[in-house]
Amino acid sequence: MRAIFLGTSGGIPTPRRSLPAVALMHEGEIMLFDCGEGAQTQFMRKGIGFGRLTKIFITHIHGDHLSGLMGLFMTLTMLEREAPLEVYGPPGLAEFFGSLERDIKLRARFPYSINVAAPGMVVRCDGFHVEAAPVNHSVPCLAFAVQESVRPGKFDLDRARELGVPEGPLFGSLQKGEIVTLPDGGTVSPSDVLGPPRKGRRVVYCTDTVYHPPIIPFCRDADLLIHESMFAEDMKDEARMRKHSTAAEAAGIARAAGVRRLALTHISARYLDTSDIQEQARAVFPETTVARDLMEIEIPYID
Ligand SMILES: [Zn+2]
Ligand SMILES: [Zn+2]
Structure with a gap:
């Protein structure tokens, strides 16, 4: 299992950071979490084919998280994709696609489905499932978790x-x-x-949200928590007001949830240098990485 950060900026892209998108590769399948503008070109830069993309999860209806959908769908149509694609997200997503079809004449020639995601189970697949929990942002927003099923114990x-x-x-x-x-x-x-059954890996994607302790149980024991960190500590009030988190707040969630590793994303375009953000987060939770575009994080099994 591998997380690939396609876009790590929030709100506005920069030459170095594209808008939010994380690809999770899991046993030959790719799931995309958010699809900011430029997600498709980041796929290409990374040399990942679109063929294995099966599911897209959109956290909320803000432009920076779904502005890449139209271009991606146009490209998939031009590439003559035939495989189905499932899109999951909040209720407004169907209207968004409705507008693309009606007003922009989006004519995807592959089967796709728009599915309303709500807190709880989103989709159950072979060997894993995806669940959602509400976070606290200026519009309804969901955190997603990919949870692998329990694996058989170690073979002696x-x-x-x-x-x-x-x-x-x-x-x-x-x-x-x-x-x-x-x-x-x-x-x-x-x-x-066989030894005792082993727990599957868990990856949690949590953006955008103000500091939101009720999400801690959802993040509990995650192997990787990807959490937004729009601001550094000196902009705590701004974060509160705009319903975003600071680096130390994200790290506080990671520490309280006992996750294995934290990756910060959705970094404001004002931070060309993220060393403060990294330092402030690591003071609270040492296993923190400030994600960069095209960075990969492998999520190993811990037995
Ligand atoms: Zn955002
Ligand atoms: Zn937002």
Whole structure:
């Protein structure tokens, strides 16, 4: 699982930071979180094909988070995409697409669906699901979490050999949770060779929001929390007023939620140098990275 930051600015793009978009690569599938202007060219810069893009999640109806949808859809049509594409987001999203179809004559020639996302389960897939929770912004806004399903416990190779399981397909059957019959007629159960079930990885995408402690349980134990940090600490009042977070506030959420790693994004265009933001966040939560455009963060399993 890998997060690729396509755009890390908030509000206004800069030559170095494109508008919000994060691609999450998971077992051959790409999910896009927000689709700011320039998201499609960032895909190209990164050398990622659009073919594996299956789902787009839009946090809220603000231009910087969905201004890339029209261009992306036009490109996918020109590329003669045939695979379906699912878009999830707040209620206004259907009207937005309605306007594109009616007024701009968007004619996507691939099947796509607009799905209203609400707090709770958004979509359940094979091996993972995506859920949402409300945050506190100037318009209704959702944080999203990708949660992998529980994985089988660690396979104890030595124990399997001791029990006389021949190397080969029976190993796989045990890992899938099946009881196997050995060549001598004896049986071995998965619990004989598998450790306790292991939890799946969790990635939380949380932007835009003012400092919002009620989101802490939703972020709990995430392997990666991607949180907005529009401002540094000296602009705390501005952050409050405009319903955005500061670096230390984002780090406070990360610390309280006990996440493994924090990546800050949605950085105001006023910060050409983000060393203050990094320092202020790290003082609260050391495992903080200020995301840059095209940066990748690998999310490993921790057993
Ligand atoms: Zn924004
Ligand atoms: Zn916003």
